[in-house]
Amino acid sequence: MREELMKILEELRPDVEFEKEKKLIDDGILDSFDIVTLVGDLNDTFDIDINVEDLQPENFNCVDNMLVLIEKLQDEE
């Protein structure tokens, strides 16, 4: 799952070192446009449904938190 996520993130923003960054949203590295694009990709790839309530900064601040969100939503499906 991590590899797939990394591939999506690198395609979205090749200029960002995702493994290093821990505050992708709080630092403004990903903006709302990136997030919505990312959400579409994550929904399609992992067959989940990320709702607007899930778009909280903490869920997208780093790769680990995104993985937690994906796993949580997959368990709910």
Add this chain to the structure above:
Amino acid sequence: MQPVKDFKEFALILNGFKKTHDKEIETNCFFLPNEVSAYTDQQRLFYIKQDTALFFIVNEEYYYHLYYYIVRGICVEKNIPEKFEKPVTLDFVFRLSRMPEDLDGMLKRWRDAGFADYKQYMRLNRSIAAEDDSHIQNPDVEKSYRFGYEDTSLAGNIRKLWEESLDIYSTALHSVEGIAENLQAGNVFYLTDRVGELCASLYVTISGTTCIIQHVTVDKRYRGQGLGAYLLLKVLAQMKQRGLRNSYLWADEKNTSAIRLYEKCGYVHNAMISKQFIYKRG
């Protein structure tokens, strides 16, 4: 058109619509929860719900900005913009490397609904931390103009300059009070001449370690002396001191002199586009 009370209501409306129509929905909306709350706190967010479309509308001073969720392939009703007493704008944001599927079809749909092609903006980026700001020095400008960001008595003149220089249908302007607050907060910067007359101004919003530069304006009487570039570089140096790392701005693709100025200051096009439409009655 109904007001949206808060983010909770926004989520309820949106989720209800999405649930009914599964995933076959097109949208130009990319609000994050904090952005929705900012609009609802100011009572500026409204919605219109139909069977196959959901519209969110932000009330700006001179226009309404429209965000939509539409079931794929559905035509937009022609009467939608007629409900508004001000011009209605909408935009599509996309990366050139990743154009939306059926972009032409989406654009045609809005033209068919009575919207006219309007501005196209391009996004330019610049790293702050890595840049050398020694080239800010401009002795002629330095000698004759004063850089500042605290004098709230300039708020009225800054508002006038922005209103005269910026496109009022694609720029959300602050009130004089809002500008004064932003001067106090260190988000609005300006240059004045020796007698204290306002010459140039810009506005900065900060998101984490990224600053978004907006409203870069030089009074027409003072153009052609490099004041815009001087002000912008001065502000970027301030942002660097505040620990910011990146900066971006949007420029009208037809405004070649502004784009030249930004490029001179180290900005590069990051291949993101905002295509705008407008509907004006009559």
